[in-house]
Every structure is written in C-alpha cells, then in structure tokens.
Amino acid sequence: MGSGSSEVRVLGKWASPFSNRVELALKLKGVTYEYSEEDLANKSDDLLRYNPVHKKVPILVHNGNPLAESLIIVEYIDETWNNNPLLPQHPYERALARFWAKTLDDKILPALWNACWSDEKGREKATEEAIEALEILQEALKEKRFFGGESIGLVDVAANFIGYWVEILQEIAGLKLLTLEKFPKLYKWSQEFVNHPVIKEGLPPRDQLFAFFKASAKK
Structure with missing residues (x-):
C-alpha cells in the first residue's frame, strides 16, 4: 500500500468540494490523515507557509512536504498509494x-x-x-x-x-x-x-x- 506509516495532513474547508476531493481520495485509498479546518477570513500561519502562492485550501502535507490544488493532490495520492487506483493504466x-x-x-x-x-x-x-x-x-x-x-x-x-x-x-x-x-x-x-x-x-x-x-x- 506504499507509505502507510507516513504522516498525512489535510488543511481544508468542510463546505468546499475542492477540499472534499482530497479527503475522498484518501478515504478511497484507506489512508489515515489529520484534518485541520481553515478559516479563510483569518488564514492560519500553516496555510500561509504551505501555500504562499495561492493562499487557499486544500493543502496536503505528506511527511512535511506541502502540495496545493485539488486535482494535483488527488493524482499525487494515486501515485503514492497504489491500492484502489484512481487513474487508468493505459x-x-x-x-x-x-x-x-x-x-x-x-x-x-x-x-x-x-x-x-x-x-x-x-x-x-x-x-x-x-x-x-x-x-x-x-x-x-x-x-x-x-x-x-x-x-x-x-x-x-x-x-x-x-x-x-x-x-x-x-x-x-x-x-x-x-x-x-x-x-x-x-x-x-x-x-x-x-x-x-x-x-x-x-x-x-x-x-x-x-x-x-x-x-x-x-x-
């Protein structure tokens, strides 16, 4: 299943479909993660540090490495954990x-x-x-x-x-x-x-x- 013991964290917004995509991908892969709800009117230091370019959620932090943009994150999740593939092989x-x-x-x-x-x-x-x-x-x-x-x-x-x-x-x-x-x-x-x-x-x-x-x- 790839790096099962790794540290995975999601910075998101509960009502956002983009944020939800990341959580769905992790759940489909059976990956345990820590979730942090962000107040976008009062952005956390972590959000600003991890996504200084767009300053928005979702953000995936895997073993200390941050990634932004939901589709990019979902593809990364698919490549990191090999079970239940989300992308076709061909x-x-x-x-x-x-x-x-x-x-x-x-x-x-x-x-x-x-x-x-x-x-x-x-x-x-x-x-x-x-x-x-x-x-x-x-x-x-x-x-x-x-x-x-x-x-x-x-x-x-x-x-x-x-x-x-x-x-x-x-x-x-x-x-x-x-x-x-x-x-x-x-x-x-x-x-x-x-x-x-x-x-x-x-x-x-x-x-x-x-x-x-x-x-x-x-x-």
Missing part, C-alpha cells in the same frame, strides 16, 4: 481522465455555479450554459456506471460537486438543472456516487451544507 485513458477532470474545473463547474448564484438578469444565459455543460458531461459518461468504469476514478472524484453539491444548490436557487428527466444517465451516476459506501461517509452532512449555502444566498 496512457491514452489516463490522458482522457485528466482532460475531463480539467474540463470540469475550467468549464463545467463554473457554469453550474454561475447558474445557481446568478441574479435574475443573468440567470437565463447562465442556466443555458449549465445545461450545455451537463450535456457534455453526460456524453462523456456514455453507458458506464462511473466515469472510471466499474469503480470510482479521478473524474468521479473531480465531479463530486456535480454528484452532491449541485442538487443542494439548485434546490436553494429554485432551479432544475440535474434531474432524472433531463439527464437520466448523469442523474443515475450521481445516485451511485453518493451511495457508494466510502463516498457516503466522506461527504459533508447534507443539512449542514444546505444551511451553509442558504445563509450565503441571503447575503
């Missing part, structure tokens, strides 16, 4: 998984986030872009159970926002983005994802997340 399939993980961050997540938080004026266009983004993602899933095939992989972990956060945010915003009627395959994937035993245990409590974003929406 170079083309690996490159494809990286492409979709990056596309999620660059195109799909921002579109969905904007739709849920845009004002009345910008909502229609933002919603159209979110629907288009979900169509692209559903196409990538094809007929597979998970993006990683029969087991959860890098793209599934990267899509945690789609699998869990979107359903909560669209309810708060009064939108119907990811629904069984519109996106049957993607919706089915989201149910499989959140009910996977390791994922289920690793996601933040729904009621707390709902209350957190509901309070944010009122500001």
Whole structure:
C-alpha cells in the first residue's frame, strides 16, 4: 500500500468540494490523515507557509512536504498509494481522465455555479450554459456506471460537486438543472456516487451544507 506509516495532513474547508476531493481520495485509498479546518477570513500561519502562492485550501502535507490544488493532490495520492487506483493504466485513458477532470474545473463547474448564484438578469444565459455543460458531461459518461468504469476514478472524484453539491444548490436557487428527466444517465451516476459506501461517509452532512449555502444566498 506504499507509505502507510507516513504522516498525512489535510488543511481544508468542510463546505468546499475542492477540499472534499482530497479527503475522498484518501478515504478511497484507506489512508489515515489529520484534518485541520481553515478559516479563510483569518488564514492560519500553516496555510500561509504551505501555500504562499495561492493562499487557499486544500493543502496536503505528506511527511512535511506541502502540495496545493485539488486535482494535483488527488493524482499525487494515486501515485503514492497504489491500492484502489484512481487513474487508468493505459496512457491514452489516463490522458482522457485528466482532460475531463480539467474540463470540469475550467468549464463545467463554473457554469453550474454561475447558474445557481446568478441574479435574475443573468440567470437565463447562465442556466443555458449549465445545461450545455451537463450535456457534455453526460456524453462523456456514455453507458458506464462511473466515469472510471466499474469503480470510482479521478473524474468521479473531480465531479463530486456535480454528484452532491449541485442538487443542494439548485434546490436553494429554485432551479432544475440535474434531474432524472433531463439527464437520466448523469442523474443515475450521481445516485451511485453518493451511495457508494466510502463516498457516503466522506461527504459533508447534507443539512449542514444546505444551511451553509442558504445563509450565503441571503447575503
């Protein structure tokens, strides 16, 4: 299992899907870690020391060596602990998984986030872009159970926002983005994802997340 006795620490934010990715990857690998919740309005000395460039979470500290950016961290975790691989073995399939993980961050997540938080004026266009983004993602899933095939992989972990956060945010915003009627395959994937035993245990409590974003929406 690689360096099981090593020291692993995560600096994160409980409501952040990016921070959550790192925890999910560690849990899927069965790695024990210490978690530190960060107050981003009052950043800790550790956060500023470990990530002086971006000054944000998540940060993984492994044997004293810090790493930032969730997708980079998840790949590092996959390469460090060899059990339950998150990336495919074949170079083309690996490159494809990286492409979709990056596309999620660059195109799909921002579109969905904007739709849920845009004002009345910008909502229609933002919603159209979110629907288009979900169509692209559903196409990538094809007929597979998970993006990683029969087991959860890098793209599934990267899509945690789609699998869990979107359903909560669209309810708060009064939108119907990811629904069984519109996106049957993607919706089915989201149910499989959140009910996977390791994922289920690793996601933040729904009621707390709902209350957190509901309070944010009122500001």
